[in-house]
Amino acid sequence: xxxVEPDVIETYVRPGKLKLLFRDVLNHGERSERASxxxxxxxxxxxxxxxxxxxxxxxxxxxxxxxxxLVTLMLGFGAQIEGLDQAIFARCLNDRAALPALQAADAExxxxxxxxxxxxxxxxxxxxxxxxxERLAAIIEEALK
Amino acid sequence: MTRLRPIxxxxxxxxxxxxxxxxxxxxxxxxxxxxxxxxxxPTQQLAPTETLAPxxxxxSALLPTDAPPAVETVALYNGLSQGYTAEGxxxxxxxxxxxxxxxxxxxx
Numbered sequence: 001x002x003x004v005e006p007d008v009i010e011t012y013v014r015p016g017k018l019k020l021l022f023r024d025v026l027n028h029g030e031r032s033e034r035a036s037x038x039x040x041x042x043x044x045x046x047x048x049x050x051x052x053x054x055x056x057x058x059x060x061x062x063x064x065x066x067x068x069x070l071v072t073l074m075l076g077f078g079a080q081i082e083g084l085d086q087a088i089f090a091r092c093l094n095d096r097a098a099l100p101a102l103q104a105a106d107a108e109x110x111x112x113x114x115x116x117x118x119x120x121x122x123x124x125x126x127x128x129x130x131x132x133x134e135r136l137a138a139i140i141e142e143a144l145k
Numbered sequence: 146m147t148r149l150r151p152i153x154x155x156x157x158x159x160x161x162x163x164x165x166x167x168x169x170x171x172x173x174x175x176x177x178x179x180x181x182x183x184x185x186x187p188t189q190q191l192a193p194t195e196t197l198a199p200x201x202x203x204x205s206a207l208l209p210t211d212a213p214p215a216v217e218t219v220a221l222y223n224g225l226s227q228g229y230t231a232e233g234x235x236x237x238x239x240x241x242x243x244x245x246x247x248x249x250x251x252x253x
Contacts (some may be wrong), residue, residue, distance in 0.1 A: 019238035035252035048235040055252040121247035
């Protein structure tokens, strides 16, 4: 989604035609969980999408971090987000309070066959895999009629 | 003249080695390399007693040098509403927008 997201935002979200909703898929063990928890913890302070962007932009760093460095990395991402209370963010990561809801949502999605990413859903219809902006736009336009 | 036995000499060398200054550990700026895991690998959990401190300058140093600055990250979302649905999923844009696009994705 990251590739086409700016176009989707500028073409459909900013003009108020669409709202973009994100649902986490946990396909890669602790790395996925820690990343999704970091986004959820930033979201508690109204900064989910900023963390969402940082995580996608720094996927390589998340992949290459070992277990201990992974946690430190998330804290480092948090430090880049302006206005994010770092102590609250760190406490949220430590408590892992967001994890059960993330795991429950992932399990519900898996029961519906959503085991790969990305998957898009619009008006109840699922689309699997990467889509070009042109293809996605055609689907959106049809759904908005 | 007293002749030292080999075993005595060996012991002397061991004592000298033990008294030598300890090696200084230098933090490596290079992140450890991990093998890219496959989908469905068992999930590892951190010990629940682990305590996280707010990020230190060292934490930021772990980031890639080409990591985007915060100001660029925010720009894409400037002026857009952020919130959570009643079910607890984050959304971007007008909550009353006529359409909803759901992105199911892993951050990896």
